[in-house]
Amino acid sequence: MKDLTPMYVPTFDDVLAAHERIRPHIHRTPVLTSSYFNELVGAELFFKCENFQKAGAFKVRGACNAVFGLSEAQAALGVCTHSSGNHALSLSYAAGRRGIPCNVVMPRTAPQAKKDAVRGYGGVITECEPSTSSREAVFAQVQAQTGGEFVHPYNDPRVVAGQATCSRELLEQVEGLDAVIAPIGGGGMISGTCLTMSAIAPGVDVYAAEPKNADDAYRSFKAGRIIADDAPETVADGLKVPLKDLTWHFVSNHVADIFTATEEEIVEAMKLTWKRMKIVMEPSCAVPLATILKNKDVFRGRRVGVIITGGNVDLDTLPWMKG
Amino acid sequence: MKDLTPMYVPTFDDVLAAHERIRPHIHRTPVLTSSYFNELVGAELFFKCENFQKAGAFKVRGACNAVFGLSEAQAALGVCTHSSGNHALSLSYAAGRRGIPCNVVMPRTAPQAKKDAVRGYGGVITECEPSTSSREAVFAQVQAQTGGEFVHPYNDPRVVAGQATCSRELLEQVEGLDAVIAPIGGGGMISGTCLTMSAIAPGVDVYAAEPKNADDAYRSFKAGRIIADDAPETVADGLKVPLKDLTWHFVSNHVADIFTATEEEIVEAMKLTWKRMKIVMEPSCAVPLATILKNKDVFRGRRVGVIITGGNVDLDTLPWMKG
Structure with a gap:
């Protein structure tokens, strides 16, 4: 049934209201060079550096905006979601801060560090198979059972408005930006970035970076319509999900x-970022820098914001240790 | 022959002069909570977070103070040193900024990342065995051959004054500190910390943290005289060296x-710091936190500065991957 x-x-x-609402619950993360x-x-x-953010990722911005915007009656039933990881633990963190229940559906293949963190914040996990179809089916059951408010990981105006506060801070922290680049999975961060830039810094180009192995946004962008893959395989585990109508709106209009x-x-x-910048970040966050390094002509001579989206990684299974 | x-x-x-001298060449590193x-x-x-410092460690403060304080005639002959790693690459960095030669003696067992970094900054490495006696013997040869100015990694007033700028920044960045803790190897950072605190914040307790496997400073402190081990074995590769007279002066009087x-x-x-704070730091830097966690009574209810001394680590051989 179509909604x-x-x-x-x-x-x-909405971004300004979100920023006021979430300020007590998030870090104003630093900008490193x-x-x-x-x-x-x-x-x-x-x-x-949103890897230094509460709950280890920018997603806590959108999650807090949704959770702390609920009425008392809504809040009493708690919240629920499906997520490859960071939204799950961000929503668990936000719900924990408000003292309400949080149920999350996560792929069984999600990093153990993320599952542990969800439970550490008091979230309850139901596992699904690592595909969009399985995740949505299992989630429907969980939502029916709990009656909690669904906070979609990205296709939700409360979430996009929350993520948009990140770029607002970046503009306050860095003068004269020419461009900003962020990873794209479902498009929540990119949509928030487009929202802020188009409103208060329309001269800043917004670029998105995506794993070639999960390039549905790239293909959608080129085709002019949403193309969704069911279960792409990439080390950038946060970027496997497809665009949805709200994020497609921003991507198609502003990217x-x-x-x-x-x-x-x-x-x-x-690995190069860990080595040279001494920061722990997820594979997903390395995608923008990887694309900058292979498209230097696009960025040369410009002042470029790079959003490091999160730092929740399994230290026992680093990707350069495999094989 | 005794000097x-x-x-x-x-x-x-000297600290104030050092800070002015080195400011163009170092970062004012951030304080994270x-x-x-x-x-x-x-x-x-x-x-x-001195792991975010230029050359990846606080040692660049002392090295820059020494290098940029040289007369033109001294500078023409270059500088030389022996070091377990971070001083070697810091001195190479500083010498490179001034455009003068830098020769360093390093243990052959020093982390590959540190050797690579020294060479990346233009330093020339001569290897020695991993013992104080071998290091000093090989160094005497290198110094005789090059005639460069010896910048000792810690037993040098220029170096101690440079390291002391770190605590000066910390006092500017954090109000109302009760205590500060830093790792101790040769005692350069601790001495600089004592120098600054005793001068402008005498109420701040200075604690030192040391690997039990290389606890010569601990035993010296308890005995009231320098006790030096020749070749201790610890994962904290930056902390194997013994106290010398200048650093013993500060340790015995102010720690x-x-x-x-x-x-x-x-x-x-x-590992816990990497996981929770999302920063890459060396084993040596984890010693203060490790000792805080086992001596909570000493620190409870207090505002405590913790100096993260460096982030130059081999990402391919992380200590929790071994065995």
Whole structure:
């Protein structure tokens, strides 16, 4: 059954309200620079470190906005969601801060670190198979049983408005940005970035970076319509999900371009960032840098914001240790 | 032959001069906090992140102070040193910035990442065996051959004054500190910390943290005289060297206490920091947190600066991967 509710597209006023609402629950994350990467690319890169964010990822912004925007009556039933990881633990964190129940459906293949973190914040996990179809089917059961408010990981105006606060901070922290790049999976961060930039910094180009092995957004962007894959395989476990109508709205209207990187390029960029910047970040966060390194001409001489989206990684199974 | 030159003990004026001298060449590193660790310890911890420092460690402060304080005539002959790693690459970095030669003696067992970094900055490495006696013997040859200015990794007033700028920044960044803790190897960072605190924040207790497997500073502190081991074995590769007269001066006069941690405790604290704070740091930097976790009573309810001294680690051989 198709949902016929007209889609609400959040505005920058929603972003301002979200920022006030979530401020007590999130970090204003630092922006780091690296002369090594600046010289390597020939650009000025500003890394917005959401890996240092509460719950270890930017997703806590959207999750907190949704949870703390609920009425008392809604909140009493709790919240539920499906997620490859960071949204699950962000929603668990937010629900824990408000003291309400949180049920999440996660692929059984999600990183153990993320499952542990969800449980650490008090979330209850139901596992599904690692495919969009399985995840949505299992979730329907969980939601029916709990009656909790569904907070979609990205196709939700409350979530997009929350994620948009990240770019707002970045603009306050770095003057004269020419461009910003973030990973794209379902498109929540990119949509929030487009929302903020189009409202208060329309001259800033928004680029999205995607694993070549899960390049549904890239193909959608080129085709002019949503193309969804069911179960792509990539080391960037946060980026396997497809665009939905709300995020497609922002991607199709505001994104300047989408670049892709191979698995090898992603792992190499991830390891190089750990080595040179001394920060722990997820494979998903390495995709923007991997695409910058192979598209230097696009970025040369420009001031570029790079959103490091999260740092929840299994330290026992680092991708360069495999094989 | 014993050196009979009276030891010069640097003053806080030397620290102020050092800070002006090195400012163009170093980062003012950020201070991070972690509500997880605060709750775990029952204290407020402020992590001074010298792992984000230029060349990846605090040692670049002392190295830059020494290199940029040289006369033109001295500088023309270059600099030389022996070091377990971070001082070697810091001195190479500083010499590279000034455009002068740098020769370093390093143990053949030093982490490959550190050797690569030294060469990346233009330093020339001569290897020695992993013992104090071998290192000093090989170094004497290298110094005789090159005639370069010897910049000792810690027993040098220029170096101690440079390291002292770290605590000066910490005091500017965090109000109302009660205590500060840093790792102790040769004692350069601890000496600099004592120098700054005793001069401008005498109420702040200075604690040192040391691997139990290389606890010569602990035993020296308890015995009231320098006790040196020749070749201790610890995962904290930066902390194997013994105290010398200048650093012993500060340790014996200003350090409140020295705590030790086992190899297992160090690795556990290191991994936990990577996991919860999303920062890459060396085993040596985990020693303070490891000792805090086992001496919570000392730190409970206090505002404590924790100096994260460096982040130059071999990502291919992480200590929890071994065995």
